[in-house]
Amino acid sequence: MSGPHAPAHEPLAHEPLPHADAVQTIATVGLQERIARDTFRLVLECPEIAARIEPGQFLMLRLPGRDDPLLGRPFALYDVGSDGTSFSIGYVVIGKMTRLMTELRAGDQVELWGPLGNGFPKPPESNAGPTLMVAGGIGQTPFLAAGREILGAAAYGERGRFEASAHPPELLYGARSAEYVAEVDRFTSRGISVSVATDDGSEGHHGYVTELLERRLHADPRPARVLTCGPEPMMAAVAKLCEAAGVPCWASLESPMACGFGACFSCVVRVKQSDAAEGWDYRRSCLEGPVFRAETLVFD
Structure with a gap:
């Protein structure tokens, strides 16, 4: 099985796994909150990715209008909102990109590419153990x-x-x-x-x-x-x-x-x-x- 939904227990496929469901889009910040020391949760309004992304997958985020840093950074899915149109990521401030991200406020926009990668395998049988x-x-x-x-x-x-x-x-x-x-x-x-x-x-x-x-x-x-x-x-x-x-x-x-x-x-x-x-x-x-x-x- 190939594609972004290939199970994580098959990581050695010789062919690259294409990101068939990935989209490049603009998302709007819905909420930014500090959740621990130097640690933040960012809620992004983006129905296209919220509807596609799965546990363990990630996305690339870039701040528009900036060439420093030029490249995006990867962030894992935290969770999808109950409305199904938003999702959240978590991050720790460790460099220029994440320091700039702390300045984001509701209504600001970011560039996204995702969902990317293969996520966690499907849950085991319900009685298999925790x-x-x-x-x-x-x-x-x-x-x-x-x-x-x-x-x-x-x-x-x-x-x-x-x-x-x-x-x-x-x-x-x-x-x-x-x-x-x-x-x-x-x-x-x-x-x-x-x-x-x-x-x-x-x-x-x-x-x-x-x-x-x-x-x-x-x-x-x-x-x-x-x-x-x-x-x-x-x-x-x-x-x-x-x-x-x-x-x-x-x-x-x-x-x-x-x-x-x-x-x-x-x-x-x-x-x-x-x-x-x-x-x-x-x-x-x-x-x-x-x-x-x-x-x-x-x-x-």
């Missing part, structure tokens, strides 16, 4: 839509609405400190349980989120799968723990991108391939990803 979602930093944002889909509470793109899982999804959320923990209530109010770990112990477990995962992988009910997004070292540790426990894991990569549609090769990642000379080959995160089976990835 999905664990392991996030670090801003990596929690793709999991609100994923969790609502698993709960049967929302439909996205062409996937439609799925049967509600008998096992609600669980978010294991790691951050530097309590002031960086964003919108836990937005998850819990929708039926997604949240366990927090902070590096300094200011909220939840004092330590790494992977320590929460290690305990949870060996507790009942047994997880059906793990989805993870966040810093690469964290995802590498998550992948190793899941492989040892025999639990399928999918990683949503946060690779830097310049174009978002496979032309520039700036987002390549190493993926294991038995017939390659080095035992791995490059894949473009924007086309074959950003979601990959974690055990196929070669982490540095």
Whole structure:
């Protein structure tokens, strides 16, 4: 299966996956709000993308009328609005583009290209066990839509609405400190349980989120799968723990991108391939990803 709806467990197709449903358009800012330290949620009015985008997919955003920064930046779907005409993204201020984005106000316009990439695979059978979602930093944002889909509470793109899982999804959320923990209530109010770990112990477990995962992988009910997004070292540790426990894991990569549609090769990642000379080959995160089976990835 090819196209933007190709399942994430088939990331090694030799042909690029065309973004058949992607559109280039202008969106209007509906809301900008600070949700944690240096962390914001941006609501964009854009029916064309809201109707197409699926959990785990992303879009490229550019500020119109500017040539610095010239290129767009990738942002994952946070969730689609209840009206079906808007959607939200989350971002952390880390550079010029995101600093400029904090100045956006309701009524301002941005340029968009999307939806892009392959999202999370379809939810497992309703009685298969819970999905664990392991996030670090801003990596929690793709999991609100994923969790609502698993709960049967929302439909996205062409996937439609799925049967509600008998096992609600669980978010294991790691951050530097309590002031960086964003919108836990937005998850819990929708039926997604949240366990927090902070590096300094200011909220939840004092330590790494992977320590929460290690305990949870060996507790009942047994997880059906793990989805993870966040810093690469964290995802590498998550992948190793899941492989040892025999639990399928999918990683949503946060690779830097310049174009978002496979032309520039700036987002390549190493993926294991038995017939390659080095035992791995490059894949473009924007086309074959950003979601990959974690055990196929070669982490540095």
